[in-house]
Amino acid sequence: xxxxxxxxxxxxxxxxxxxxxxxxxxxxxxxxxxxxxxxxxxxxxxxxxxxxxxxxxxxxxxxxxxxxxxxxxxxxxxxxxxxxxxxxxxxxxxxxxxxxxxxxxxxxxxxxxxxxxxxxxxxxxxxxxxxxxxxxxxxxxxxxxxxxxxxxxxxxxxxxxxxxxxxxxxxxxxxxxxxxxxxxxxxxxxxxxxxxxxxxxxxxxxxxxxxxxxxxxxxxxxxxxxxxxxxxxxxxxxxxxxxxxx
Amino acid sequence: xxxxxxxxxxxxxxxxxxxxxxxxxxxxxxxxxxxxxxxxxxxxxxxxxxxxxxxxxxxxxxxxxxxxxxxxxxxxxxxxxxxxxxxxxxxxxxxxxxxxxxxxxxxxxxxxxxxxxxxxxxxxxxxxxxxxxxxxxxxxxxxxxxxxxxxxxxxxxxxxxxxxxxxxxxxxxxxxxxxxxxxxxxxxxxxxxxxxxxxxxxxxxxxxxxxxxxxxxxxxxxxxxxxxxxxxxxxxxxxxxxxxxxxxxxxxxxxxxxxxxxxxxxxxxxxxxxxxxxxxxxxxxxxxxxxxxxxxxxxxxxxxxxxxxxxxxxxxxxxxxxxxxxxxxxxxxxxxxxxxxxxxxxxxxxxxxxxxxxxxxxxxxxxxxxxxxxxxxxxxxxxxxxxxxxxxxxxxxxxxxxxxxxxxxxxxxxxxxxxxxxxxxxxxxxxxxxxxxxxxxxxxxxxxxxxxxxxxxxxxxxxxxxxxxxxxxxxxxxxxxxxxxxxxxxxxx
Ligand SMILES: Nc1ncnc2c1ncn2[C@@H]1O[C@H](COP(=O)(O)OP(=O)(O)OP(=O)(O)O)[C@@H](O)[C@H]1O
Ligand SMILES: [Mg+2]
Numbered sequence: 001x002x003x004x005x006x007x008x009x010x011x012x013x014x015x016x017x018x019x020x021x022x023x024x025x026x027x028x029x030x031x032x033x034x035x036x037x038x039x040x041x042x043x044x045x046x047x048x049x050x051x052x053x054x055x056x057x058x059x060x061x062x063x064x065x066x067x068x069x070x071x072x073x074x075x076x077x078x079x080x081x082x083x084x085x086x087x088x089x090x091x092x093x094x095x096x097x098x099x100x101x102x103x104x105x106x107x108x109x110x111x112x113x114x115x116x117x118x119x120x121x122x123x124x125x126x127x128x129x130x131x132x133x134x135x136x137x138x139x140x141x142x143x144x145x146x147x148x149x150x151x152x153x154x155x156x157x158x159x160x161x162x163x164x165x166x167x168x169x170x171x172x173x174x175x176x177x178x179x180x181x182x183x184x185x186x187x188x189x190x191x192x193x194x195x196x197x198x199x200x201x202x203x204x205x206x207x208x209x210x211x212x213x214x215x216x217x218x219x220x221x222x223x224x225x226x227x228x229x230x231x232x233x234x235x236x237x238x239x240x241x242x243x244x245x246x
Numbered sequence: 247x248x249x250x251x252x253x254x255x256x257x258x259x260x261x262x263x264x265x266x267x268x269x270x271x272x273x274x275x276x277x278x279x280x281x282x283x284x285x286x287x288x289x290x291x292x293x294x295x296x297x298x299x300x301x302x303x304x305x306x307x308x309x310x311x312x313x314x315x316x317x318x319x320x321x322x323x324x325x326x327x328x329x330x331x332x333x334x335x336x337x338x339x340x341x342x343x344x345x346x347x348x349x350x351x352x353x354x355x356x357x358x359x360x361x362x363x364x365x366x367x368x369x370x371x372x373x374x375x376x377x378x379x380x381x382x383x384x385x386x387x388x389x390x391x392x393x394x395x396x397x398x399x400x401x402x403x404x405x406x407x408x409x410x411x412x413x414x415x416x417x418x419x420x421x422x423x424x425x426x427x428x429x430x431x432x433x434x435x436x437x438x439x440x441x442x443x444x445x446x447x448x449x450x451x452x453x454x455x456x457x458x459x460x461x462x463x464x465x466x467x468x469x470x471x472x473x474x475x476x477x478x479x480x481x482x483x484x485x486x487x488x489x490x491x492x493x494x495x496x497x498x499x500x501x502x503x504x505x506x507x508x509x510x511x512x513x514x515x516x517x518x519x520x521x522x523x524x525x526x527x528x529x530x531x532x533x534x535x536x537x538x539x540x541x542x543x544x545x546x547x548x549x550x551x552x553x554x555x556x557x558x559x560x561x562x563x564x565x566x567x568x569x570x571x572x573x574x575x576x577x578x579x580x581x582x583x584x585x586x587x588x589x590x591x592x593x594x595x596x597x598x599x600x601x602x603x604x605x606x607x608x609x610x611x612x613x614x615x616x617x618x619x620x621x622x623x624x625x626x627x628x629x630x631x632x633x634x635x636x637x638x639x640x641x642x643x644x645x646x647x648x649x650x651x652x653x654x655x656x657x658x659x660x661x662x663x664x665x666x667x668x669x670x671x672x673x674x675x676x677x678x679x680x681x682x683x684x685x686x687x688x689x690x691x692x693x694x695x696x697x698x699x700x701x702x703x704x705x706x707x708x709x710x711x712x713x714x715x716x717x718x719x720x721x722x723x724x725x726x727x728x729x730x731x732x733x734x735x736x737x738x739x
Contacts, residue, residue: 050690072693073701081694088691092709101705102695109696141709162695 079165127160148175185211310443415451518553537596540568593626704731
């Protein structure tokens, strides 16, 4: 479903991704672990098409389509979702307004009918309930005044509403309390564990993987995948650290 | 008496004839009701004659004109205003003469078509069709300088509300007009106001009687249409004791090469316990991306909160015009009276805006709130200029001012110029100001969720302006939101 080959990318002229290759088949969940500064978030941004992240080599295909040729919003409409490590605040714009506009923009791009206000609210309520988030939170401006954990949970509500086919979740677990971690983990399973979908789960800890069992675990270091294994690799990493394992 | 008026009529006809003979082979043919280019006393007489005005009105205009000749344009605003040749403009243009109309159905379909193209909500159609529960919006449609239709007059009449073109009001309610005209904005207030007094061609008069809540929102749509036509609207709204009215003003103009001057005067009067809500969406042609053309908008808007506990709330969304010079203000004379100013001003490309408000606290315990949101893009300049003045005898005054600027791009300017003059130590004055940019983070975040860049900009800008937009009546708010996005097209990336 997602095919990354020999990907090279720079930020401000500095090489960050240096020949990264990775393939995710539909129905699979892959975890990516790796030391700080390794390029994990960079990979997510490059997949999302963030300006300033320049691809200097390699290719990314998404269901056979050249992902890198698309604008960020076109990638979203194609079904790509990025769960941000640091979700962004948008003052004055409620989550409801933001997500309804975003969803309808995606639907329009796909040639689907827009959702009415009522239909959207029903959907939003359902997904908020799935993540045990109070509907009142969704009426507040996007991420403004949200705690770290609330922001991460809100990201997952967004994912539920937008219903992507592929999600890159960048440290969605960091900042979550113990109960929230379980709720979010179960939420990810409910939304994304599906034969037609795929997930790249970027994380530093095994704890999220207890809930969201990965099919593969990769170690990203120095801008490339240096090791790939099954779920047991994460446990090994947790025990022995990157230096010993990768 | 009748002798006098026939003398006046004769004088007016003579003036019209003189003007008519000027140049361009213009004739008094009623089909072509343009006054020739240029401005002199005869132009003033011509306008007054065309409007069938009483003598006192003509005298008032002439006095204003003579005063104007001695005045100079204000130069304190942060604006670069090209020299205006006042002789190279028309001061009176009217569509073909038509009989007085009873309803919108009778309006020239061509005019209605243009309004439709401008996206003006046709709520009035629903009401005309008798749609149950349809929001009643009376439209005093002003095409060029002449009111061609006034609807719902009957219903308003039943409530005792007077909603007329100012020309009609001068004839039908001369005492009321005479009592207040020029009392809020004196003739000599400023250069543009004086000019307006001399040559205003039409506008709106509203009177809400004691204790009446106006049964519908009143709205006037202006449109500038004729080439080189100066527009000088005049609005006077008087809210009697304990009354309430919400008035909407919106306008837009088609693409045009030539600069056009617009110098309106709006006067509001609120007596004891009266409330006036005045909302504007201004979308005049801002000039092209190179800064060519566009409207010059030099407006004087002021409210007199004369009565105790009276309240006036100005809300404006300013997206158009090449140059905007506008300070809707409140003179808070009545004890416990309240003034509010909510503003969004957008400038893009080479637009310049110097806008803000004056809150003059003369009465005890008067309160004011100022919320200004300036959005600058392109090579534009956007200035907030606000005065809060507290008189020596005004005890217990409160003011809160919030001034936020949002910058899109690196070549635009945002400026905040607050003046605070407090002569009574009991006053509580708060001023907050922020300047921010649309961050790359925000843009990418919104785009990652599916919004195209321009949609993302529009969304973020609307969020920034929300406190102001939510002051607008519902249908206006939707229109204004769209407008903000449209105004900023091409401003990022
Ligand atoms: N704008 C920038 N200019 C220069 N270097 C940058 C810029 N943005 C990121 N980097 C660098 O790119 C490298 C990769 O950063 P990235 O955020 O992808 O790391 P990460 O693997 O996600 O780390 P963490 O686990 O801490 O989240 C880091 O060394 C970072 O300092
Ligand atoms: Mg990271």
